[in-house]
Amino acid sequence: MSWLTNYVKPKLRKVLNPKDTPDNLWHKCKNCGQMIFQKEFIANQYVCAHCDHHDRVPPKDRFDNLFDNGTYDLIALPSVNQDPLKFRDTKRYSERLKAARNTTGDEDAIKVAVGKIGGVTTVVAIQNFFFMGGSMGMAVGEGFIAGAKEALKIKAPFVILTASGGARMQEGILSLMQMPRTTVAIQMLRDAGLPYIVVLTDPTTGGVSASYAMLGDLHISEPGAMIGFAGKRVIEQTIREKLPERFQTAEYLQEHGMVDLVVHRHELKEKLGSVLAMLMGGRTRKKAAE
Structure with missing residues (x-):
């Protein structure tokens, strides 16, 4: 038997x-x-x-589609304390990190690379929503700052593609501290006269939308992306009013002046290339003359 x-x-x-x-x-x-x-x-x-x-798109495919000929170099990001608060809910935080790394093959929810877009050398950071909802913890903060420092070093524009549910609750106040830290890094780019461009993708919410996602010199969004701080249902329950149907969509935010451009993904590389060439044109000509 x-x-x-x-x-x-x-x-x-x-x-x-x-x-x-x-x-x-x-x-x-x-x-x-x-x-x-x-x-x-x-x-x-x-x-x-x-x-x-x-x-939603994994970072590797994003890089391949954005950079000229799919050619770029990844920037090594600083390591951080893996579980500073020894946090545990239904699972240990360390276990959640391990599972996310096994699923995505990435160390955390951000990757940074340098390459050319439309012939302009550019530093690009991409948040990975597949890694714990793209949540912003210390690793994401350090990755963002590393990208900004690289842009300052090589005198290049800095572009970030955001996708996040907000701050990472397992790191508590340490995750919220990344909001002012990234803001300082953006100010350093401004002081150096380097463009900082934000591409908002679905979804961009919470502490990310309340910090570096809304501090760009130019805000571009993909069609239909959900962008906001708190969710629509939470806001409706708080103010006890019905919100518009298209509330928190990229198109709604463009109509109300919070997004500059809504660009189809197939046209994003070309649009970024044009914008970067225009913003860096004077600097490039000056360098050529020197």
């Missing part, structure tokens, strides 16, 4: 119920529900071909 159960039955099951497709062959759009061939979805920069919904 054991032989039949352990060997014959699994073999018969495999023959009679073959798995026709791998799990990751198709992607279901979160907006319209249409099934999209995964390879085509990635080739289309994670944009739904049916409804144009802009899905």
Whole structure:
């Protein structure tokens, strides 16, 4: 009986119920529900071909699509105390970090690289929403500051693509301290006359939207991105009023002066290249003359 159960039955099951497709062959759009061939979805920069919904993008694909010829160099980021508060809820914080690293292959929720966009050498930081919701802890703060320092060092513009649920609760006040620290780094860029451009992607909320995400010289957003501090439901319960249907969307914020441009992902590289060339044009010409 054991032989039949352990060997014959699994073999018969495999023959009679073959798995026709791998799990990751198709992607279901979160907006319209249409099934999209995964390879085509990635080739289309994670944009739904049916409804144009802009899905979230891993940092590597972002870098590949933004930099000229997909060529860039990652910047080594400082290491931080892994679990300063020895925090535990239903799981230990150290366990959550380990799980996020195994899932994403990244050390934390930010990556920084330097390369050329439209021929302009640029430092780009990208927040990874797949890593604990892109939450801002000490590692994200240190990564942002490292990117700003690199931009100052090579006299290049600094661009960040935000995607975050806010400050990382497992680090308490230490995560909130990153708000003023990143603000100081932005002021250093301003003092040096270097552009700081923010690209807001879905979602950008909480302490991130309350700090470096809203301090750019130029704010660009992807279509339909949710941008705000507290959630719509929380605000409605607090003020006891119904908010507009498109409240906290990129288009709503553009209409109310908080976002400068809403740019389709397929046009983002070209638009950034044009803006960077314009902002750095005088500096480039001066350097050439010297």
